[in-house]
Amino acid sequence: MxxxxxxxxxxxxxxxxxxxxxxxxxxxxxxxxxxxxxxxxxxxxxxxxxxxxxxxxxxxxxxxxxxxxxxxxxxxxxxxxxxxxxxxxxxxxxxxxxxxxxxxxxxxxxxxxxxxxTFSGASCVLLNGRPTxxxxxxxxxxxxxxxxxxxxxxxxxxxxxxxxxxxxxxxxxxxxxxxxxxxxxxxxxxxxxxxxxxxxxxxxKARSVKPYTARSPITLEFEFLQPSMAARAAYLPFVDQLDPRTVRVSAPDPISAWRLFWSALLLGRSVEGESY
Ligand SMILES: [Zn+2]
Structure with a gap:
């Protein structure tokens, strides 16, 4: 089959x-x-x-x-x-x-x-320090x-x-x-x-190609369009704010790294469209 x-x-x-x-x-x-x-x-x-x-x-x-x-x-x-x-x-x-x-x-x-x-709302996304x-x-x-x-x-x-x-x-x-x-x-x-x-x-060739792996710990770093987005993303524990617009997450495995990245990006993006 x-x-x-x-x-x-x-x-x-x-x-x-x-x-x-x-x-x-x-x-x-x-x-x-x-x-x-x-x-x-x-x-x-x-x-x-x-x-x-x-x-x-x-x-x-x-x-x-x-x-x-x-x-x-x-x-x-x-x-x-x-x-x-x-x-x-x-x-x-x-x-x-x-x-x-x-x-x-x-x-x-x-x-x-x-x-x-690379994922709307973010720019300069780096995976383990390299543009991704x-x-x-x-x-x-x-x-x-x-x-x-x-x-x-x-x-x-x-x-x-x-x-x-x-x-x-x-x-x-x-x-x-x-x-x-x-x-x-x-x-x-x-x-x-x-x-x-x-x-x-x-x-x-499915059986002959190796699944892609990234070196652990996996670090994802990215820049928001506005500082208020990065500041809000950094409300989350495990999200480091590196400069006014840049945040970084890190995890030992890809799924945890993805979940942190995605949560931080969504939280930051929630600033968009708000006016106060
Ligand atoms: Zn698309």
Whole structure:
């Protein structure tokens, strides 16, 4: 019997996406790109099923996390939709999965890729002192469960950045970024094949790829946009404020480090939109 595949799907790296208007609910073009996001995910599902997988879990990992159209999703997959998920973009991953794949991912904050960032509300995110991406942090969470990440889709920078840290990784480049807000895009009928092929190869190598591990203790350091956000994040014990805008958390294992990081980031972000 085939194994289980976990898919975390973001939106900035989806086929054709170049603008913030493409990925924000209610904005021009958002509805179009929900279809294309669902198609990119379906292409990966088709690839892994063809390679012998028997079960796929998809986690909608962008914004309000209700982007993927369930009625258009491949029926062999189940979908985690919605927010308030402790593992956020990696909710639902556990040791029962043979591998994890990232669809529609983007490059890190400061990167040259389309809509580059690293977890909204933070800038300059460092993992063990080195600039990191959502892909690397999420690969670390999967790695803590013993699950290797074997495939990613996005623009050329999203793919090359993650290859650099993970090493053995299948990449599906669906567009070539010119700037953070422009790209040379490949037609959906072709990216469908590119993603499917990469996912097929990614599933075939699941058993030979090592789960990603970060050196313990794991330290995550990041900068908020405003000092009041960092000050509020530092209300939490175990959160060190390094300077007016920068905080740091540290833990012996990846899941605890993630939980501290995420709690601090959410608490800091709660300042946004308040006026007093
Ligand atoms: Zn996103």
């Amino acid at each position: 085939g194994g289980k595949v976990y898919i975390s799907a973001d939106m900035e790296g989806v086929t054709g996406v170049v603008s913030i208007d493409d990925v924000l609910a209610g904005h021009l073009n958002y509805e179009r790109f929900r279809h294309l996001m669902t198609q990119d995910v379906n292409s990966a599902i088709e690839g892994v099923l063809e390679a012998g997988a028997s079960e796929v879990l998809v986690n909608d990992s962008h914004g309000g996390m209700t982007n993927i159209l369930l009625e258009e999703l491949h029926p062999s997959a189940t979908l985690i939709s919605g927010v308030n998920k402790p593992l956020y973009m990696m909710e639902g991953v556990d040791k029962s999965f043979e591998c994890a794949m990232f669809i529609g991912y983007h490059s890190m904050v400061g990167g040259r890729g389309v809509l580059s960032h 991406s959502e892909g690397e942090v999420n690969a670390m969470i999967a790695g803590a469960m013993g699950v290797p990440v074997t495939m990613v889709s996005g623009d050329q920078h999203a793919v090359s950045e993650l290859k650099e840290v993970l090493g053995d990784l299948e990449g599906a480049v669906v567009k070539y970024a010119i700037d953070r807000s422009s790209a040379r895009c490949i037609h959906p009928s072709l990216t469908k094949q590119i993603i499917k092929e990469a996912a097929r190869r990614g599933y075939m």
